[in-house]
Amino acid sequence: MPTFAIGEQDFLLDGEPHRILSGALHYFRVHPDAWADRIHKARLLGLNTIETYVAWNVHAPERGVFDTTGQRDLGRFLDLVEAEGMHAIVRPGPYICAEWDNGGFPAWLFRMPGVGVRRNEPQYMAAVTEYLQQVLPIVAERQITRGGPVIAVQIENEYGAYGDDKDYLRELVRVNRDAGIDVPLLTCDQADPEMQARGGLPELHRTVTFGSRTAERLQILRDAQPSGPLMCMEFWNGWFDHWGAHHHVTDAAASASDLDALLAAGGSVNLYMFHGGTNMGFTNGANDKGVYQPLVTSYDYDAPLAEDGTATAKYDAFREVVARYAPVPSETAAHRVPAPEVTVDRGGVTVSLDDAVARLGVVADRTWEDVPSHEDLAVPSGYVRYRTTVALEVASVLVFDEVRDRAQVFLDGVAVGIIDRSERARSLTLPATGGREAVLELLVEDQGRVNYGVRIGEAKGLIGPATLGGEKLLGWEAVGLDVDAVATADRTFQGAPPLAQGIAGPAFASWTVDLPAGRDLFLDVSGWGKGVVWVNGVNLGRYWSKGPTATMYVPGQIVTGDGDRIVVLELLGAPDERVRFVAEPRLGHTEF
The missing domain is CATH 3.20.20.80 (Glycosidases)
Known part of the structure; x- marks a missing residue:
C-alpha cells in the first residue's frame, strides 16, 4: 500500500x-x-x-x-x-x-x-x-x-x-x-x-x-x-x-x-x-x-x-x-457566462406568517412564567414566536437582559419596532393601550451562532428577565416556528389570495413557474426587506436589505424546469409582487 x-x-x-x-x-x-x-x-x-x-x-x-x-x-x-x-x-x-x-x-x-x-x-x-x-x-x-x-x-x-x-x-x-x-x-x-x-x-x-x-x-x-x-x-x-x-x-x-x-x-x-x-x-x-x-x-x-x-x-x-512548481493540466476551468434572466410578475399567492403557522397547527405546548430562551425550548436555529398580554395606561419601556439576535415587536398585530442585537439594543418603548389588555408578540430570529471566541455556545432568543415599566413581565407563550416545514407544506398556500401591490410582512409568498432546467440562477433580492427563500423545497438561506449581497445563488441541480416552486418568507415588506433572476451575482460594494 x-x-x-x-x-x-x-x-x-x-x-x-x-x-x-x-x-x-x-x-x-x-x-x-x-x-x-x-x-x-x-x-x-x-x-x-x-x-x-x-x-x-x-x-x-x-x-x-x-x-x-x-x-x-x-x-x-x-x-x-x-x-x-x-x-x-x-x-x-x-x-x-x-x-x-x-x-x-x-x-x-x-x-x-x-x-x-x-x-x-x-x-x-x-x-x-x-x-x-x-x-x-x-x-x-x-x-x-x-x-x-x-x-x-x-x-x-x-x-x-x-x-x-x-x-x-x-x-x-x-x-x-x-x-x-x-x-x-x-x-x-x-x-x-x-x-x-x-x-x-x-x-x-x-x-x-x-x-x-x-x-x-x-x-x-x-x-x-x-x-x-x-x-x-x-x-x-x-x-x-x-x-x-x-x-x-x-x-x-x-x-x-x-x-x-x-x-x-x-x-x-x-x-x-x-x-x-x-x-x-x-x-x-x-x-x-x-x-x-x-x-x-x-x-x-x-x-x-x-x-x-x-x-x-x-x-x-x-x-x-x-505551473512554475508542478505539472498543470492543459485543460482549464471555464469563466462565467451570463445566467438566464427571468422575471416572474404574475401568479403569486401570499399568506401571513400567523395564518400559515395556524394552518399547520403550530401552538405552544406550555406557558412559561419567565421568558424562555431558545435553549429552554430546544430550538436549535431559526425563529421563535413569543406572546404575552399587557395593559398600558401610558407608554412603557420593554427591557430584556439581552436579545439574541433580532426581535420584531408587535402589539395586537401592529408592528411597533425592532430590537436588534447588532445595534446593542435591548429595549423598546411600547405605546399606551388605553388600559385595555393587548397581545404583545415578538418574532425572534437566531441570525447565526457565534463561531469564534468565548461566546461560542451562548443561548439564543430572549434572555431574561423581561421587564415592562420597571416591573417583571411574566406569563409567556413561546413556540419554535419550523419555517422549513411551513414553506414546503402544500396546505400553507391552499386557497391563499393572489399577490398584489407587494408583500406585507411577516408573510409567505409563493410562485410556481418553469425555470430554465439545470441552469444556475441568481435571484435578485434587491428591494426586498429581510427573509428567507426556498426553491423546490431547498432553503437557499437568508437575504437582507442591509447587504452587501443583493442576489442569492440557485444551484442548477435543484432547478427542474417543470413547475419550479419559489417560496419567500418576507419579514418586513417587498415593494412589488415580482421575482427576478439576473445574469450575474451581485455580492456588494468592495470599498469601506
Whole structure:
C-alpha cells in the first residue's frame, strides 16, 4: 500500500519528497451533484489534494443521530476525490470555526448543564468521543494506507487561539488513533509563537495560517517546529462577509505573488478557500468581538473558484503560479457566462406568517412564567414566536437582559419596532393601550451562532428577565416556528389570495413557474426587506436589505424546469409582487 509520512524536511509520499498543493472545499456548502465538478476544477488548477472540514452539527442535529445522507455523505465526497486522482486532508474538529453556525458544535451540546467545551471535561469529551467514533471510521477506511485518498487528519482547529489544555489534545489524539487513524496527525494555528505553543503537542505536526508576509510567518512556524515540512494550512486568499458591511476582495495579482513566495520557500499549501460555496438554510455563523456580526449567505469568499463554480481572474493567476512548481493540466476551468434572466410578475399567492403557522397547527405546548430562551425550548436555529398580554395606561419601556439576535415587536398585530442585537439594543418603548389588555408578540430570529471566541455556545432568543415599566413581565407563550416545514407544506398556500401591490410582512409568498432546467440562477433580492427563500423545497438561506449581497445563488441541480416552486418568507415588506433572476451575482460594494 502507498505510504505518507512526515520527513525531516519534507512530506514523504511512498518515501519520496512530496509537496501538498491543496484547496479547501467544504462538502456541506456545495450541492452533492456539484462535488465532482468542483473537485475536477481543483485538479485543473494544478492542485493534488482537497481539504475539508467536517461539521459536527451537520451530521448530528440531535444527540444519538448521525446522518450521512445526501449533502452529508462524507464517504461519497472522499470517494470522488479519489476518483479524480487526488489526495484528501480531513479536519473533523470537533471545533471547526469555518464561519459556520456555532463553529460546528451542535446546539444540543450546550443544553447539557455544566458542559465545558474545548477542554478535557467529562460530559464534553463523552459527546465528542461519540461523534468521532461515528465519523472517523468513514475516514479511516479511506486512508492512503488502505488504498484511499486521505493522507492526513487534523486535531482540533486553531486551538492555540482558545486554550492550552494539553490533556484535551492528547485525548483527541487517543480517540483518533483508537478509531484506526494511522496517517499523520496535524495541528493548525495562526502565525503567533504563543498560539503555536498552546495549540500543539510534540507528537503532532504543526501547520500555520496566513495570507501574506510569507517569510515572517514561515519563520514563526520554523521556530516552533525546528524540523519537518513547512505548510500553510489556510492560505487566506479571500475573506468572509457579514451583513451591513462591504464585500471583501483581495487583489488577484497580490494574492498570486504571496502564493509564489510560499511555494518558492518550499512550503506546502492549502488554499482557503479554493471554492467557498453557500451558507444555505440557517447555517451561517457570526462573530462577536464587542459587536455581533452575523455572516451572509454567500460564502463566495472571493475564492479562485466562485460560488457558482466558475473560474475567476484569481483562479487563472494561481494556476500560472502553480505551473512554475508542478505539472498543470492543459485543460482549464471555464469563466462565467451570463445566467438566464427571468422575471416572474404574475401568479403569486401570499399568506401571513400567523395564518400559515395556524394552518399547520403550530401552538405552544406550555406557558412559561419567565421568558424562555431558545435553549429552554430546544430550538436549535431559526425563529421563535413569543406572546404575552399587557395593559398600558401610558407608554412603557420593554427591557430584556439581552436579545439574541433580532426581535420584531408587535402589539395586537401592529408592528411597533425592532430590537436588534447588532445595534446593542435591548429595549423598546411600547405605546399606551388605553388600559385595555393587548397581545404583545415578538418574532425572534437566531441570525447565526457565534463561531469564534468565548461566546461560542451562548443561548439564543430572549434572555431574561423581561421587564415592562420597571416591573417583571411574566406569563409567556413561546413556540419554535419550523419555517422549513411551513414553506414546503402544500396546505400553507391552499386557497391563499393572489399577490398584489407587494408583500406585507411577516408573510409567505409563493410562485410556481418553469425555470430554465439545470441552469444556475441568481435571484435578485434587491428591494426586498429581510427573509428567507426556498426553491423546490431547498432553503437557499437568508437575504437582507442591509447587504452587501443583493442576489442569492440557485444551484442548477435543484432547478427542474417543470413547475419550479419559489417560496419567500418576507419579514418586513417587498415593494412589488415580482421575482427576478439576473445574469450575474451581485455580492456588494468592495470599498469601506
